[in-house]
Amino acid sequence: MYDISKVQNTASTLFSAYASLAASMMLVRTMANDLIPKSLLTYIQSAISYLFTPLSTQLTIIVDEQCGMTRNQVYEAAEIYLRTKIGPNADKVRAHKTPKQKNINVSIEKDEEITDVYGVVQMKWRLVSVEPQDRHGYTPEKRFFELSFNKKFKESVLNEYLPFVLTKAKEIQDNDRAVKLYTRDCPCGSDDDGYGYGGGGGGVWGSINLDHPATFDTLAMEPEMKKMIIEDLDRFVKRRDFYKKVGKAWKRGYLLYGPPGTGKSSLIAAMANYLKFDIYDLELTSLYSNSELRRILISTSNRSIIVIEDIDCSVEMHDRNLGHQPSDTKITLSGLLNFIDGLWSNCGDERIIVFTTNHKEKLDPALLRPGRMDMHIHMSYCTNQSFKILAFNYLGVSDHRLFGEIEGLIKNVEVTPAEVAEELMRSEDAEVVLEGVLNLLKRKADEANEIKEEKSPSTPEDDEKEEIEDKKVDGGEIQEAKRLRTEVLVHTLRNQRRGRMRIGRPNRGRGGRW
């Protein structure tokens, strides 16, 4: 049996002991508060709690949205990167798209958590948003990401994972960026439809989204040449530090030359789509002075391609002098070159300038001198390789019974990719269109032979014999008729060739060549 009085005694002893301990604790705390400085007290308290709480294995990195007045690049990158990590279980996401973006994007809502794995490291991201304390709403809400993971991976998260997030975000952003075409005569409307003014142009340039589908994959040209251009572009964009080190402006110039319809404009579009650079289409013939040219070039933005098409025609205006203007206000080739050299070394980064021409031989040697244009690219008539690329793009076939005959002819005929492309578009039936290509090639081969024959010099003896014969018949009339017929034939053939080359090619009017 229990002795009730004993139990009561023990309980009251315990209670009185606790009461006296509590009273002493209070006394000690009051004395400590009075005697020990507050900062030291806080330190002692945190040290005691550190000693008595179990060691946490988790580390949390806070990634604030703002670094003072500027946006935190890590925050921006995380926001973009995490879009690709939103799983099917997310309860709430945000959707958005700006005129400069191609796609609708989703991002996480506050308090949502996203998990990610990098190598063996498991990570958890959480978006936190703190409402402003200020009742008047002057203080914006404070947002930040919390990135938690096991402490032992601190180094690899900071030195490898976060740089990886930055790179990945740039890649995602570049892919989503709509490439703009800036022209000075664009019928642009509001910025909402992908139209707009700007790009630093301040109204000088109008812009429109460049929806040109050309890519290096669809471009029909010799594979080695294509590879060389892609490598050159890659090297160029990667070499920011190199350019700085050697004291050279970060610019590159290309001269594209070749007959109409061989893909010069398509190559420029492919370059822009590849690099995600905007294009500034500069129509020199619409400019009247070097100062206007300077103003326009200065208003172009970084990471862009400045295009001057048909430079041989554009610089015909080098003597254009309006009325009584002094010569330094007119636009001249040397003005253009000097300015480009100046622009090259003075302002802007990551710029590419492209000149195109159908007649390289007509260009001023100043333009061709080494160092002015870094690469001269010859866009030539269709070859076997480029025909195969076109056939694959348009028909999806990489072999056909007519290929052999086509390839036998194509190497001896001057046919442009534009002409072949036009034939390939006539039907979806590979048999039908390849017959069409074959006929085109045969026709071209015949025309070329006829022209050659008409042009081939006959020996003086032949001419004399023929003349005597003709005179014998009608006293010279036949001879004159023959000469006229030859002239007409050559003329007609030439016109036919020119006419056919133009069929199906984009409008060459101002702003219409893209």
Ligand SMILES: Nc1ncnc2c1ncn2[C@@H]1O[C@H](COP(=O)(O)OP(=O)(O)OP(=O)(O)O)[C@@H](O)[C@H]1O
């Ligand atoms: N190399 C090519 N690869 C693929 N398609 C091509 C190629 N060349 C021409 N084309 C087709 O022909 C059309 C006209 O080509 P493009 O405008 O690029 O020629 P260009 O060389 O710029 O001609 P121009 O000297 O008249 O400006 C393109 O839209 C494209 O469909």
Ligand SMILES: [Mg+2]
């Ligand atoms: Mg062109």
